[in-house]
Amino acid sequence: MNNNLINILKKELRELFRDKKSLAMMLVIPIFIPLIVIGMSALFEAQMNKSIDEYNKIGFAYEMDAVEENIAKEMNIEVIKGKKEELKQKLDEKEIYLYVTKEDNKYIINSNSSEASTYAINLIEMYYNTYKEYLQRNYLQENNFDSEKILNIITVEKNIEEKENFAANYIKNYAFLFIVMAITVSATYPATDTTAGERERGTLETLLTFPIKSKDIIIGKFLGVTISSIITGIVSLILAIISLAVAQNMFSIYEGLDIMFSLSSIVFAIVVIIAISFFISGLCISIASTSKTFKEAQSALTPLTFISFFPGMIAFMLNVTGTPLLSIIPFLNFTVIFTDINNGSIDVLNIILMIISTIIYISIIFAYIIKQYKSEKVLFAK
Numbered sequence: 001m002n003n004n005l006i007n008i009l010k011k012e013l014r015e016l017f018r019d020k021k022s023l024a025m026m027l028v029i030p031i032f033i034p035l036i037v038i039g040m041s042a043l044f045e046a047q048m049n050k051s052i053d054e055y056n057k058i059g060f061a062y063e064m065d066a067v068e069e070n071i072a073k074e075m076n077i078e079v080i081k082g083k084k085e086e087l088k089q090k091l092d093e094k095e096i097y098l099y100v101t102k103e104d105n106k107y108i109i110n111s112n113s114s115e116a117s118t119y120a121i122n123l124i125e126m127y128y129n130t131y132k133e134y135l136q137r138n139y140l141q142e143n144n145f146d147s148e149k150i151l152n153i154i155t156v157e158k159n160i161e162e163k164e165n166f167a168a169n170y171i172k173n174y175a176f177l178f179i180v181m182a183i184t185v186s187a188t189y190p191a192t193d194t195t196a197g198e199r200e201r202g203t204l205e206t207l208l209t210f211p212i213k214s215k216d217i218i219i220g221k222f223l224g225v226t227i228s229s230i231i232t233g234i235v236s237l238i239l240a241i242i243s244l245a246v247a248q249n250m251f252s253i254y255e256g257l258d259i260m261f262s263l264s265s266i267v268f269a270i271v272v273i274i275a276i277s278f279f280i281s282g283l284c285i286s287i288a289s290t291s292k293t294f295k296e297a298q299s300a301l302t303p304l305t306f307i308s309f310f311p312g313m314i315a316f317m318l319n320v321t322g323t324p325l326l327s328i329i330p331f332l333n334f335t336v337i338f339t340d341i342n343n344g345s346i347d348v349l350n351i352i353l354m355i356i357s358t359i360i361y362i363s364i365i366f367a368y369i370i371k372q373y374k375s376e377k378v379l380f381a382k
Contacts, residue, residue, distance in 0.1 A: 008220025025186045026228050030236035037243035044167040045251045055119035059087035059099030168259040176338050179236040184280050184308040186232035187225050188301045191284035194221045196297035215370050222285050229277035268341045275358045276334050282362040286369050322350045328357035
């Protein structure tokens with residue numbers, strides 16, 4: 001690294017750490033990570049520990065026999081009897097969560113699409129499965145069949161080794177998606193300020209009076225923005241780890257589970273964060289460099305925040321796993337590889353392909369930008 005490049009980098013870092021807006025982007029945005037982890041943990045806790053009293057009011061538009069009423073009592077179902085029209089009105093007024101009508105031996109569950117109704121449907125299905133099993137046993141016994149032998153002709157046992165649960169994996173992966181967004185947002189402002197902002201203030205012209213190559217100027221600015229992004233990413237990761245530790249002690253859904261990142265997953269997560277920071281910073285510098293004003297650069301960079309987030313979100317929701325091909329697709333590769341790392345599947349080949357492809361993309365971007373700067377079309381565009 002030559003002296004001119006070092007001097008440019010020092011200048012960029014000084015301005016970065018003196019500027020309150022840049023510091024806010026770099027250090028304040030990661031504070032949202034704990035809010036996401038704690039908030040989503042509380043949401044999962046509320047969903048998984050939902051009280052039966054919140055969805056057990058069920059209407060029955062027919063005469064229940066003694067067995068049904070006994071099963072309903074054992075399952076803590078609050079039975080609301082009435083005619084179909086009356087129960088439909090109660091459902092519309094949210095006094096009950098569903099009602100059941102009967103046609104011969106067919107039971108029809110009538111409900112709406114509310115969250116409480118979903119729980120109520122599961123409850124009533126368990127109720128009728130229990131009632132059906134009673135009727136089956138009773139029928140077989142009346143006809144001198146061995147009900148146990150017939151109904152339990154096969155047995156199924158579960159032997160599932162659960163190291164993590166859905167909630168933990170979902171929250172950790174979602175937190176990483178927000179880290180990607182935080183990195184992108186933190187790179188946007190300094191990239192805009194150091195390119196379009198300096199052009200608007202006229203300081204780029206002053207900088208060009210010194211015997212410094214255009215390549216050194218661009219790379220120096222790029223490294224300054226990248227360092228800012230890496231700091232944001234690592235601070236976000238640290239806050240995510242701390243938040244997970246706090247959540248594990250606060251919420252019962254994590255009881256008995258080791259939800260923390262392993263040492264190897266932390267190391268590889270940092271590698272992914274560094275790769276993202278280089279890639280995003282390169283894109284931000286390249287886009288902002290071709291803009292004429294600070295405001296124009298901000299407008300041009302705004303879609304990048306969503307572009308960096310949504311491919312990973314889609315892959316995460318579809319449970320896409322890493323492959324060599326996906327490892328070279330921008331934006332998508334970072335989330336897919338991190339998801340694999342989080343699930344304990346570390347594929348070194350995919351990580352190497354991600355790093356190599358990121359270097360290639362950045363090289364292509366900067367070859368174009370440096371060419372533009374050499375011709376001074378970008379620097380003095382009006």
